[in-house]
Amino acid sequence: MVFQGQHILSIDQLDRDAVERIIQVADDMTPYATRVKCCNVLDGAILANLFFEPSTRTRISFGTAFNLLGGHVRETVGMTTSSLSKGESLYDTARVTANYADVIAVRHPEIGSVADFARGSNVPVINGGDGANEHPTQALLDLYTIHNELEALGKDKGTIKIAMIGDLKNGRTVHSLTRLLCLFPNIQFTFISPQALAMPDKVLEACDNAGLNYSISEDFHYGLKNQDVIYLTRVQEERFTTQEEANLYRGKYCLNQSLYQQYCAKDTIIMHPLPRDSRPEANELSEDMNDNPNLAIFRQTHYGVKVRMALFALVLGVEDKLSQFEK
Ligand code: CP
Structure with a gap:
């Protein structure tokens, strides 16, 4: 599987080789996740973290993972603080947010909603949980x-x-x-x-x-x-x-x-x-x-931070450049 530019929406997208690659890249993240070394390979990149349903771990660890690679995070938390509450569609929300960010993490209470959202995005979308469906x-x-x-x-x-x-x-x-x-x-x-x-x-x-x-x-x-x-x-x-x-x-x-x-x-x-x-x-x-x-x-x-760092590196195509960007 080629990760760069891909949405990560469902486990069904992944084969054994892809999973083993994610594990390998997560292992590579150990010195950066534990702050033994600093890496700014995502300097200048922006994560949009859109959480339309409650979360502690997933939201914060997505943000921490992106920060640990040198990137910046913009967030929307809750449905009522987003223009979805004014009737905007997931498609429009995605089209607009994709102009502001290099990758988007989304949690939403409805089954299939993150895949719907991804149809409007030309940057990778990562499913942070869609209702009772997948995580x-x-x-x-x-x-x-x-x-x-x-x-x-x-x-x-x-x-x-x-x-x-x-x-x-x-x-x-x-x-x-x-x-x-x-x-x-x-x-x-x-x-x-x-x-x-x-x-x-x-x-x-x-x-x-x-x-x-x-x-x-x-x-x-x-x-x-x-x-x-x-x-x-x-x-x-x-x-x-x-x-x-x-x-x-x-x-x-x-x-x-x-x-x-x-x-x-x-x-x-x-x-x-x-x-x-x-x-x-x-x-x-x-x-x-x-x-x-x-x-x-x-x-x-703790492992969640490393795995999410690995996914960001893979979908943004920087997984082999980590050591070049150590500070
Ligand atoms: N495990 C998990 O998804 O936790 P949060 O709901 O706190 O993100």
């Missing part, structure tokens, strides 16, 4: 996390067992990550959710087409056992018609240190895309796990 950069950083965590434990060869637990229907991160992991033949999935929040058929079909084994259950304790990685998600209450409906499922699965010790295999890595819902009625990942060395959630957020 491709999160999937790439999750894959990068799994790669690094299991390699550190010497568990990166052979079958890798991954349980995804929670709201698998509405969680866009689990949709994108499952599709991405379909490029790797040694993955064995366990999908744990209430029946009403099961992984969509389209995602299961991708597993079938890739020849990957998976089991499906509502049994939380079963999902915790014998896994290399447990990937938890919160109930995506903003995707439900009513809060009452979301409340039926919040608090159903809660991992804490006591359950980890009772059910999980030694060295099982715990991941979560964050935010975790720490309110007592939900609490799918207890803060009493914060000192567990296998809790990878905060390392995930």
Whole structure:
């Protein structure tokens, strides 16, 4: 895949070679992401960061990644502060913003909206999450996390067992990550959710087409056992018609240190895309796990900066020039 000038909208665009290239370039970013060295390869370049739906990590890490490469960031946050609230179309917003920026990151609550937006842009558009559909950069950083965590434990060869637990229907991160992991033949999935929040058929079909084994259950304790990685998600209450409906499922699965010790295999890595819902009625990942060395959630957020730096470098065609622009 040639990255330069491309939109990054869906995991389906990526093949195994493309993913391995992203991992390689993310590794190259280590000295700049950790501030051991400075690089201004994107000096003069502008990122438009358009977030029409709430975000902490994705928005800030896109901006940080661009800044760490020497570029500048312009932002719109929320629907009401944008002219979308005056009836402007995504197409017009894109046509205009593309005149102001070299690359655009977009998050929007509607499925397919970022692809619609990209039709109006002649600069690369990166999907920062479109409703319950996809979150491709999160999937790439999750894959990068799994790669690094299991390699550190010497568990990166052979079958890798991954349980995804929670709201698998509405969680866009689990949709994108499952599709991405379909490029790797040694993955064995366990999908744990209430029946009403099961992984969509389209995602299961991708597993079938890739020849990957998976089991499906509502049994939380079963999902915790014998896994290399447990990937938890919160109930995506903003995707439900009513809060009452979301409340039926919040608090159903809660991992804490006591359950980890009772059910999980030694060295099982715990991941979560964050935010975790720490309110007592939900609490799918207890803060009493914060000192567990296998809790990878905060390392995930660091890896996210490196992966997003890699994507900016690749779509802007500067990935081989980093060392020339060290300060
Ligand atoms: N993981 C993630 O997308 O977090 P934010 O919603 O805070 O960006």
